[in-house]
Amino acid sequence: MLGDEDYRSAILARDAEFDGVVVYAVRSTRIYCRPSCASRRPNRRQVIFFPIPEVAEQAGFRPCLRCRPHLPSPADPQLEMVRQVCQHIKDHADRP
Known part of the structure; x- marks a missing residue:
């Protein structure tokens, strides 16, 4: 189990x-x-951790404009899978 120090x-x-x-x-x-x-x-004394962005927002925090943590990460494996599926559909759209 990961903790604050991690x-x-x-x-x-x-x-x-x-x-x-x-x-x-x-x-x-x-x-x-x-x-x-x-x-x-x-400063480590000013930091608090949240499991997901929605919980941070419910606690009154706003997303960083630099890293945009409320949006999917470019490295998100699910996002990559969706891109691959879309490409497959596009490549095979003319097949019955």
Whole structure:
């Protein structure tokens, strides 16, 4: 089971593997981000973790304009699968 220290390490490393696993919010700015966000690293005392963006928003935080954590990640495996299915349909649209 992953915990806060794992998430903090992910933020420091800007580890995209944690995108979609957790978002972090900064109390002082009321903004939440992906762990891989290129924004300035936050003061650890100001950070709170949320499992999904919707929970962060319900707590009164707004999404970062830089990393856009409320949108699907470009590396999201489900998004890639949808792209592949769409391409397959496009490639085979003329077949009965």
